[in-house]
Amino acid sequence: MNINASIIDQRISGIIDGHPEWLPEGNDLDKKKSAAFVLLCMSTTLDMDLDEAAELLTDGGQDAGVDGLHVGEVEDGEFRVTIFQGKYKRDLSGEANFPENGVQKAINTVQVLFDPSRKVALNKKIEPKIEEIRSLIRDAYIPTVRVVLCNNGAAWKEEAQQWLNAAEKDYGDKVSFTHFNHDSIVNVLQRSKSVDTQLILNGKAIVEDMNFLRVLVGRVSVQEIQRLFNQHGDKLLERNIRRYLGLHANRVNLAIHETLTDPSKSDKFYFYNNGITVVCDKFDYNAFQKEDYQVQIKNMQIINGGQTCRTIQETLNNSQKDLFSVPQSAYVMIRIYQLAESKKDFVRDITYATNSQNPVDLRDLRSNDEIQKQLEMGIEDLGYSYKRQREEGGGGSSVITSTIVAESVLAIWRDKPHQAKFRRKEHFGKLYQDIFQGLNAAQALLSVLIFRTVENERKRPSQQNPADFLPYASHYISMLIGKQLLAEQGISLQDVSHRNFKQLLEAFEAKQIEYHQKAIQELRDALNYCYGNRDVSLQQLSATFRRGDLLEQLDILNFI
Numbered sequence: 001m002n003i004n005a006s007i008i009d010q011r012i013s014g015i016i017d018g019h020p021e022w023l024p025e026g027n028d029l030d031k032k033k034s035a036a037f038v039l040l041c042m043s044t045t046l047d048m049d050l051d052e053a054a055e056l057l058t059d060g061g062q063d064a065g066v067d068g069l070h071v072g073e074v075e076d077g078e079f080r081v082t083i084f085q086g087k088y089k090r091d092l093s094g095e096a097n098f099p100e101n102g103v104q105k106a107i108n109t110v111q112v113l114f115d116p117s118r119k120v121a122l123n124k125k126i127e128p129k130i131e132e133i134r135s136l137i138r139d140a141y142i143p144t145v146r147v148v149l150c151n152n153g154a155a156w157k158e159e160a161q162q163w164l165n166a167a168e169k170d171y172g173d174k175v176s177f178t179h180f181n182h183d184s185i186v187n188v189l190q191r192s193k194s195v196d197t198q199l200i201l202n203g204k205a206i207v208e209d210m211n212f213l214r215v216l217v218g219r220v221s222v223q224e225i226q227r228l229f230n231q232h233g234d235k236l237l238e239r240n241i242r243r244y245l246g247l248h249a250n251r252v253n254l255a256i257h258e259t260l261t262d263p264s265k266s267d268k269f270y271f272y273n274n275g276i277t278v279v280c281d282k283f284d285y286n287a288f289q290k291e292d293y294q295v296q297i298k299n300m301q302i303i304n305g306g307q308t309c310r311t312i313q314e315t316l317n318n319s320q321k322d323l324f325s326v327p328q329s330a331y332v333m334i335r336i337y338q339l340a341e342s343k344k345d346f347v348r349d350i351t352y353a354t355n356s357q358n359p360v361d362l363r364d365l366r367s368n369d370e371i372q373k374q375l376e377m378g379i380e381d382l383g384y385s386y387k388r389q390r391e392e393g394g395g396g397s398s399v400i401t402s403t404i405v406a407e408s409v410l411a412i413w414r415d416k417p418h419q420a421k422f423r424r425k426e427h428f429g430k431l432y433q434d435i436f437q438g439l440n441a442a443q444a445l446l447s448v449l450i451f452r453t454v455e456n457e458r459k460r461p462s463q464q465n466p467a468d469f470l471p472y473a474s475h476y477i478s479m480l481i482g483k484q485l486l487a488e489q490g491i492s493l494q495d496v497s498h499r500n501f502k503q504l505l506e507a508f509e510a511k512q513i514e515y516h517q518k519a520i521q522e523l524r525d526a527l528n529y530c531y532g533n534r535d536v537s538l539q540q541l542s543a544t545f546r547r548g549d550l551l552e553q554l555d556i557l558n559f560i
Contacts (some may be wrong), residue, residue, distance in 0.1 A: 001093065002079065002182070003094045004415075006092055006268045007182070008040065008182040009033075012033055015050065016029075016033065016231060017052075019050070022039065029057075030088075030090070030320075033462065034059070035057060035059050035067070038059065038088075038127045039054055039068070040185060041180055041185065042289055044185050044188050045148060046082065050246060050454060055459070056070050058125045058126040061123055062122050062123045064109055064120060064130075065105040065106065068086075070082040070084075073425055075425075077141055078143070078144055079136060079141055079142075081114075081144070082142050083109065083147045083148065084148050084150060085109075085549050086151065088151065090411055091153075094181075094183070096152075096154065097153060097154050097156055097263070098151045098153065103149065103164065103177075104160075104163065107164070108176065109147075110147065110167070110171070113130055116137055119512075128471035128472065128473075128514040131537070131542055132472070132539075135542040135543045138344030138539060138543070141173070143174065145174060145175045145310060146175075146178060147177045147178065148178070148179075149180070155181075158489065164177045194299045195235050195297075196298050196300070197297055198296055199228065199334075199336075200292070200295075201218040201292065201294075201295060202218075202221055202291075204291045205219075207285070212311060214337070214338035216285075216336040217334070217336075218293065219332065219334065220276075220331065221318065221328060222312045222316065222326060223328065223330075225309050225313065225332065226312055226313050226317065229309055236302050237306045246304055254276045256273070257314075257315050260311075265325050266326055266327055266330045269332060270330075273333070274308075275332060276304065276332060276334045276335070277334075277335050277337070278301065278302055278334060279301050279336075279338075280301065280336060280337070281298045282338055283295050283296065283300040283338050295336065297336065363402060363427075366432065367389045372388045372402060374441075375388075375402075375436075375439070375441055375444055376388055377441075378440060378444075379400055381441070381498065382441060382442065382445055382498060382501060384400050384445060385398055385400065385404075386401075387399060387400065387402065388402050400445065404448055404451070405444045405447070405448055406420075406427035407420045408451040409436075410442070410448050411451065411476075411478050412447045412478050412481075413443060413482065413493055415479060415551070415560060417548075418546060419431065421475050440497060441498065442497050442501040442504075443493060443497075445501070446504060446505065447482065449505065450478050450481055450508065453508075454478045457516060458470055458471060464545070468538065468541060469523065469541045472545040475545075476519075480522055480554075480559060480560070481512075483559075484519070485504065488507070522557070526550045526557060526559070527553075530544065530553055530556065
């Protein structure tokens, strides 16, 4: 029995026992284990909570070979789609290969799903998502597709790899196939371990003591970066606020790759790149040397340059397969800061400053804002727990995250439901002040509870024939319900506070079904105003809600 496979099997059993509502109905334990395994893989690879990942499960009849599907946000005219296909065996030896027919099915899936003109029978879980993807493609957005083939065993055999190589060649840089297994999951779960390592620098370096802090600035070969990441991997990026985007989804990473592989540029890589920033508890070196230091680093973390490092690693690891070599004279600048444990806030400031030249996930950096601390206190007084940061606590109905507050408030109280859904990466950036300025705990909590109720209805419709647009409309429905509630109570948003929160919540819960049905009818009226009584495809519906076309129609009809 493989130890890692056994560990993952135990976690899967815990998911089955603790959250049966996430998994296929019935008594088929194999199906439940397979779904739970895919769920765990999605949570790990996409860096999201299990309950969020459960929303991505699509396994069932007519699923086109897709067990899980994630659609990313549009950036620079592109969007990332991640497809998961899982194979889970009772055998916990960890040696069984991913089946060849599964690989072939994955290749066929990509060919079919991303052609807007292809007709394919799909179940109700996956069809709205596929039509949303096709709608984006029709609007000239370009998908980059990552297919993650998951199993609790070894990768596929050589013949299947040849099929994948041919498929990737046909698709260019728009499709990639990745293997993910029990070892991969355990490696990610162990990332929080401290990295104590040695780094070999080249040439002279500058070492200074400044204001009770130490800094070393030097240069390191790209081969040393490759060795470091092959040895320690993502454990080096625990404090990095950026996720690795891969070569297929980021033009900057692709430019790094092209510079390294271009013989006329690779030896000048040092001058083309902004460098790498490292923080650590302590670094030591032989001060009697004048150059080529071997630096001992305790608790090393890369807070800027993670994209560069991972692209270097991937490029050099593939160099032998692709028949090219990167010269030993390709270097990158490195800055190493020795910071005491008491300087955590300073580390956060450095991380923000060194990453602010490109869009980043700012939730953790905003977590110590005064308004976030005030929301935490206020929401706690109302009987709930507010998570300002991702690492805090667990889940549950009493836990409110800052991300869901941002999404709910922007949709319901700020009248921007399309931005709430399709501009999530800007909620703690460009849209932060629009969302949180002047927001109190009662307003935030009420919006979340309304949105949760609407989302639950979307996931498990109580009506026998739910509206076709329901999968795309949660943010709009929530906005309309919020307006109904305030109108019936005869108050404005500014009047919502801790004093009347309980009364408002009770009023909402008493009439939530009526509110929801009325919001659905208002959206039907607005769609009829847009399209008349003709049939509207799921692709058109997806585009209509994404672009915010309905806001003007709802305004004309005096619904907002």
